[in-house]
Every structure is written in C-alpha cells, then in structure tokens.
Amino acid sequence: MLRSLIAAVTLGALAPLVALAQTPAAPPMPADSKPADTKAAPPRAYIPGLEQFMNVILTEHNKLWFAGRAGNWPLAAYELGEIKEVMSDVQELVPVFKSLPLADMMDAVIVKEIADLEKAIDAKDARQFAAGFDRLTAACNACHQGTENGFIVIKRPTRSLFTNQDYRPHDRPRRTR
Template sequence: MKKIPFLILSFFLFIACQSEEKSSAVGPDGWLEGNTEEKLDEVAHQLGGFSRTMVEVSYRYSELYWAGMDENWGYADHQVEHIIEAMEDGLKRRPVRAESSKSFMEETLPMMEEVIQKENKEEFIKGFQMLTSACNACHAKEGESFIMIQTPENRTSPVRF
C-alpha cells in the first residue's frame, strides 16, 4: 500500500524533471529571450557590475557637493542616502569589493550624515574633503588609483536651492 503513493510521486517527479522549459520572449518588443536562466543572466548583465554603481555614485557625489554649497541640507542628506543604496546594490553584485569599501560604508558615509545634520557649511567642506580622500583610498585599495576623485568644479544638475 505504501509503495503506490511513492510510485505516483516518483512518476510525477520524473515527468517534471523531463519537461523542458519553453523559451519565450518578454519585454517591449520581446528583447528578453530564452529560458528563465538565460533571461536572468541577461538581466544580471544589463544591471552591470561595479562600474555602473560608480556612475550613480559619481552623480550623487557631485549633487552632494552642490547641495552642501547651497546649504540645502535635506538634499545633501538625500544624496548620501542614495550613495549608500547604490553602494549596497553594487556590493550585492560584486561582493569581492566589500572588503575595500568597508571603512567607506561603515565610517565615512555615517560621518557625512553626521556632518550634514550640523547644517554648517564649513564643517561640510571639511567632511566633503574627507569623503573625497576616502573615495580615492578605496580606489587605491582596488588597484585603480588612476581614478582620482576631485571636488566638482562644474554643476551639471538643474537642482538649485
């Protein structure tokens, strides 16, 4: 009696394992093709590695600077929050970068949050200089010291306070 449920379960498992997933295209104009694994691989490729993270962090870094210069403390805090989010997402995709970014994530960014809470432009400028140094130190740890971050000179965003 016990063998029949086992045989039935085995049969369904065998059928399930034998069935091949159908390939289908999804997305606008069907750009995402293949089986589930192929689609996930393509989505991961589209998300990119840490270089895409750095594009967003670079934008947020510049916006942070100009927010501090404008003394727009809410906008400055907003930028730090998004730098943290971008870094966390990038580190999920590239966990090998976690060790070199540890002090940046655990010390530098919280320090910037504290500086912003003081709402003092002179303190902000000092904190921003430390942030810039920390960016460059992290790049050096990754063997990419040729990527030297400097205080922004030109404002590209239309956001003003």
C-alpha cells in the first residue's frame, strides 16, 4: 500500500518532466535567419473607426456633466477616467489619422484640461467643475478645428442622454422610485 502510494506520487512528480522530454526540440536555426514568427503577418484585429471612439467619448462627456451637476463626485471621477481610457486607446490604436499626428495632438490639446478637471472633482468644487468642463469641451473643439473637423462642435449638454441612470449621489442605499 505504502509502496504503491510512493510510486504514484513519484510518477506524478515525474510526469511533467516526461512530457517536457517528449516535446520536439525546435530545429536549429541558420545563423542569418530571424525566428519565423517575426516574419509572419500579425493576426488582423478589428479596430473601430475613430468616429466610434469619439461617439463613446461624447456619451461619457454627457454623463460626466450630469454626474458633476448632481454632486456625484465618485461618478464624475469615473466618467472622466473613462474618457481618459478611450483617449489612450485612440492614442494607441489610431496614432496617426489622415496623416495627422493624432496621438501627439491629444497630448498637446487636452491633457492639461483633464488634469485640471480631476482636481476640481477631487475638491468636490461645483464651480470649478463647471468651468473645467467648459475648458475640456473647448479642447475637444480645438482638436476638431485642428483636424479640419471644425464642423463637429461639442457643447454643454442640456439633458441627460439616458433616463435610466440615476446621477444622484448614492452614498446610502435609497429607494429607486
């Protein structure tokens, strides 16, 4: 009994080594050739068009405003974080757009406005938030102008896009109707 147990444990421990030994070794490479996989075309992934990223940013811009107006600072911080995330996706996936250096333009045009708005949200300062939101919006439009998209004009929203999201602060559980 004990012996067979030891045998089973030993075999179990050896199994990965055995599997390793059976793995065929890579064929030796000629000295001047690169590994094969750097030559192969990378798999084609679907990258959404810039306007799709922008429409997501537009939605978050709307939500950000109503979160801030309602004094829901954690939600405002969250929405601004989402805007940053989509913008860094744009920088990574669409760094150049119609031969314009979009990633660099994004850094130049909007990073400061985002940082200022973050400070207003941290400070839970409604006036500073409204002013910072308008400056962020102006930065959106500055880039649209700089990319010959001056006909795309962003402004303060007058109403929430969604009626099924409650923007009020929910520090304590409250009735939903």
